[in-house]
Amino acid sequence: MQQTTLTSFSNQSYVSRFTLLLVSVAMLSSCNVVKRVKDGEHLVISNSIIADSVHVSNERINNIIDQKVNSGIRKYFSTPLKLHIYNLARPNIDSILNANILSDSSKVNRNIAILSKKQFDKHIEARRNFNAWLKRTGEPPVIYDEDKTIKTAKNLRKYYYSKGWFNNNVTYDVEKDSNKLAKVTYKVTKKKPYILDSLRPLISSSAIDSVYPKFISATLLKKGEQYDEQNYENERERINTYLRNTGFYHFGQDYIRFELDTTKTNHKVHTDLIIANRTIRGDDSTTTEPFKIYKIKQVNIYTDDNFDNRFKVITDTATYKDINLYSKEKLKFRPKALTDAVFINKGDHYSDLARSRTSRYLNDLQMFRYPNIDFVENEADTTLTANIFLEPKKKYSLSFDPEINTSNIQTIGFSFSTGLKIRNIFRGAETLEISGIAAIGASKTRNDSEASFFDINEFGGNIRLTIPRLFSPFNTDKIIPKYMSPSTIINVSATSQQNIGLDKQAISGVFSYNWFPSNTVTNTLELFNVNFVKNLNTSNYFGVYTNSFSSLNSIAQDINYIDSDETLYDSSLSNSYAPADTFINDVLTGNTSLTSSDDDYLTVNTIEERKERLTENNLIISTSFDYKKDKRKNIFDNDFSVFKWRVELAGNLLSTISSIAGLSKNEDDNYDVFGVTFSQYFKTEIDYIKYVDLGNKNVLALRSYAGIAIPYGNSNSIPFAESFFAGGPNDNRAWTAYNLGPGSSKSTNEFNEANFKIHLSAEQRFSLFGAFQGAIFVDAGNIWNVLDNVTDDDATFTNFNSLKDIAVGSGFGIRYDFDFFVLRFDIGLKTYDPSQSDNNRWFRDYNFRNAVYNIGINYPF
Template sequence: MKTRIFTGIMLLLLILMAACSTTSRLGEEEILYTGVKKIEITGVDSLEVPGNVKSAIKAPLLVKPNNSFLGAYWRTPFPIGLWVYNHMKPKKDKGFKHWFYEKFAKEPILISGVKPEVRVKVVDDILANYGYFGAHCQYELVYSKKNRKMAKIRYWVEVPTPSFYDSIEFPTPVTPLTELIDSLSKKSLIRKGAQYNLDTLSAERTRITTVARNKGYYYFRPEYIEYLADTTQKPKTVSLRMVLGKGIPAPALNAYKVGNVDVSLSSATGKGQIDSLFYKDLTVVYQKPMHLRKFVLPANITLKPGNIYSVEQQNLTQTNLSKLNIFRYVNLDVTPLDSLKGKDSLDVSIDAAFDVPLESEFEVDVSSKSNSFIGPQITFGVSKKNLFGAGEILAVKLNGSYEWQTGKKPAGAKSSLLNSYEFGLNGTLSFPRVLIPYKMQRKKNRRYPARTYFQLGADLMNRPHFFRMIQFNLSMNYDFQSSPYSFHTVTPVKLIYNKLLNTTSSFDNTLNENPAIALSFRNQFIPTVGYTYTFDRSFGRNGNNRIFWQTSATSAGNILAGIMDLAGKKGEKELFGNQFSQFIKGSTEFKYYRRLWGDNWLATRFLIGAGHAYGNSKVMPYSEQFYIGGANSIRAFTIRSLGPGSYRPPVNDPNGYFDQTGNFKLEANAEFRFKIIGGLHGAVFLDAGNIWLLQKDPKRPGGELQMKTFAKDIALGTGFGLRYDISYLVLRADLGIGIHSPYPNPEKSGYYNMSNFKNSLGFHLAIGYPF
């Protein structure tokens, strides 16, 4: 009864609110804008208008009305902001009513403010920039039948046949600068027969200017290049001529060399006796004491006296010095235009200040892992910068955490207030260069920064009711770039040692019943070498789209096994009395992000990975095997509750989910992310995937990857979630809804085979986005 009364009251309130006017405070000539009715874009003579041109046309025409729906260009049925503005204006500048009005009232967006008559002219100009000269754009107001004070806007755009370049002329090569421009014409972005496009013309000016500034023309600017376009010679053609503009400052037409390079270094305190150092190519004035090795500045300052001045080398110099992580700031100044006085070289002044050498950090936050564990984490670290006087950093971190699992727990799993805890001590020594033998070093100046890392650490992991394990790790990594978007990590050596300190009887039973799991948990060394390639690039007119691709390959024990084979060691091989692992493993992950409109995005991910143990191992170590499910995976299913394949552990086995790992993984995700209000965002998602075994395991029937059962083995889930962005982290809550499980269900023969809706739900709390 009470529920019916409450529902009735809410419906009555909604009806009353809907009846409230949203135009009562408008002036006599003012009309409320309620969105775009329609945009009709047609090409003359059945011309096909490209998608990017249509998007450019729509951009100035699509104006959001009051209370737009999910950031789109149409209104919600309940424009609360307008209701508050029209009916709740306070009489006093204080009190609850005043606060409520200031917080929620929205001033009406008027037709006069949208200015459609100006926007149609903007569209004509945009089409001309794409080569569609003589376009025709018009509009009309579509008034509301219920209220003539409200109107939508309808637009018509007629796109004419485009114009193409008939001839292209570059400046006559009579000066060194025009000769340089003429030499660049062979690789010009502007081609005869191509469609006229203002963006291409602008890009060509930028390209020429970039080359010129790297050839000594430091003061040359893109705006010094002008275009003369004639469209009267032939219909739908453009005769284009590139010229240097008038009034260009004389120094901008001259090429310069590098003059004197002077460096001024301040101590971290700003105090100290002044001293000087003189190198072949630069002079250094510094404050004592200066803990800096002699080769550091010459190796990182790529501007050399007598060389042609290059802006690229200027930027590289500043980047190199900044990436050393020993300076608080680095400023670079060049001889100003008004001080050249006929000089043919540019003097360079570099001003930098050393940063404090010792730095500590203390962090307390909440960690969220891909295995659905969440909990507080404390980290204390100390870093010593410029350890050996060449930008080296020694960092030591002590971390501790405890966590509990979110979402549905695996069937039969025991609960505990303290699900797990972990303590670790790790040290990292990094060098701002690739440490390789001198004879292997490239003589050419590096274009992108690189680092070498040495790591040593130990972690103690406790999993109540199961085991306590300690892990020691030692590794060396090279990190470097080969392009603005390509990143490489090479791991020539990594050694991990896992040792089980103690186990529970329940966990021992699990190991005894499943030899494969027992082998993966044994005390063992894991010697590996690895390589990871990452491509990360944003693109599009405003960088609205992004592609991320990461591929990694790992080889464990193969080099060591090969050496032992050459030494005559046969059979099972050991390192320091413990058997070592031998396997290969690879994975690739592709992510694509696309802005649809406003702050609304489509994010997608595809991941595939495989591993194979052989030689000295029958199975891969447990830590190297694949698992699936959880807050950052298939969110309708909790961690390790899927696979391998259609295998499902006995319901009465509390430790059964230890069996749910595999050596092949496939996963795909799609998520529509939209803004709700302020820092609150929402998402609707679809997740699919599973793990499999590449070899048959009698203990796990149905776990093997087979073509005939592949489609049925793919788990599918959907759901929705909320994200709250508090600038430095994102709090996330997702509710997954299972659609298809790889486990056969005798009661459900169709594709939807979940036992019931309640049991198909998985709720997860997490930090950050899932991908």
């Protein structure tokens, strides 16, 4: 059910500002970009870097330029929108107001008489505020500055020096014209680069020197490669990480330095790797001593360390796998539940990695507030005592979430959900979550005046148990070690809906494993996913799928099955659509004038097949695996990729059991379980998203998706819930959801779906002004039927020639960034419509009258 949250906006000043701004922007073609550029100054309209006669397009290098041009210049139709908005502002607004209004007492008095003194003051202040808003929203002209150009040249020389061109030379040319415009060109002569040659270690501590052969084998400083300063920084970090994970507790990156010799070396770099001894600073003296390797002597966990317990004594202790557990009250956790989260082991060398893994695992348990790990040095034997302090969260927590919403099926609705979270329910750091939802609504199709206003209801409940380990009879530590934070989730839910579509009851259960092989990779294995859906009001099928009913009704009238003023609907019957069912039966049994070769007969047959499929109860028992690799570092990262892959097998277990048990098949030659024909299919999906940061808040976003679901064995079609659809605000935006495809068919179904899908999108996003952002996009894709019971050639994918039926939509959009979410408005135009004839597909309905207007929250991908 698609919902729209009802939100009220009371600040009308922003609406009026935006309206005025749009009018102003429409006249920008007559504006002068140098309107606010003073005589003797020049607006920078171009920056170019030429290295050895080659134009440099590398974004990293171009970002070195200190004085960048105004956003929009020579981009996006050469419209520097922010500069034009800034130019609309008056630089001397107070003088203008004083000269035009405030200095004329008669004009002031006349305005006060009309508006009142208070309103007049507000009017003057509003003009000042709007002028200030234009300046804030806009962007002042970038005036050429010689000092910044010199600074850029110096920084370019430093950059190329850092990449091995030690003798590079940078000059610049400035081209100024009589129109107050300036173009700046930086010319780089790189000359011969320097190449790495020898690497000599100078290590003061014998303990570090003894492990030098181990860590130097993976050095980033390779002989014969060009000098790169970043490689030296990365090498320092790599060596520091290695030593910090090999027992050198006091070691730090500052103890590593490199000395380079390039004197008379014929462009070769000789490097000395210097690792100094440890420096110990006292109150009034500084001493040095060799670094030592530290081992873990003892690991202690304080399980209830909090402010209230700070003066209490320890009353409960336990030891498990050489880890000591202490509690000031009765120990509430099984020792194994906590020791499994600890990677710091007695007798091991000190390791930063073990420390960080322990901290992450304890946080993932969601049992404690800010776990703290302290190491106490034992100087006498060069050991460390690891103390882990834990402050448990409250065992119980409640949540309440009321909502008011509207949707495509209800005028207004109210819902209330509540949840109870119980931590450490079985003393193994497990979390049990129990939630429920109750909703009522008023349907848009309510025809019975005597029925209650709120004729829609939905009730549901969910129980979810999270176990912080793999719940399995087998030892999986070697396959999925505990540093991957494995967990088991058991989820059971049930829902019941009334007056929503066909009405239904659904019960589902999931038993899944989750683990994280790295910071970027997430794996999920749903060992069992059971889903049972029972349709309660199948007699209302034609009330939901009204297009199918209209087609039947037209055919019945055309063949004189009913009179032209009659319909296949009878409100006096308990099943008002019983006449439609009778008509279908009469057509398919030969009791009408239609024969099996007639097009109308085939239409009726297709409608009946689809009706049977969409009204049948579904039983799906599947196993699936999800792989996700997300390289995005944070929410501000605009140069990353996300790869997702999912594979699912359904029905194999039930099919095997039914075959072994010798169960009889139904009239369709399929097995039934509890009176329901279970589904059997193979399904896989691949989704790849790539963001490319173009600089200056411009991002190119790309997406490619493909999915296929193949029925076999006990099924000849895919359940509706597992099929694919196309169109909508997050898909091909030139078509509404479920309205595209399959293939080139001219389907009139309310919900078009199929079992094979291809989707591609490209979108360029750029900053407009303030929090407003713009986008231009192209979406391509479609759905088809393949290897199932659909025989319509237009709707099936037969070979690569079917790719000509890929629909293309293009358009543009405006977004407003609220920081915590983005409100999106996109206009999609049908660029290539496969449902049209072959020679009339391009730009057939490419206009705003046939456009699709999409409103969405956040980006489409």
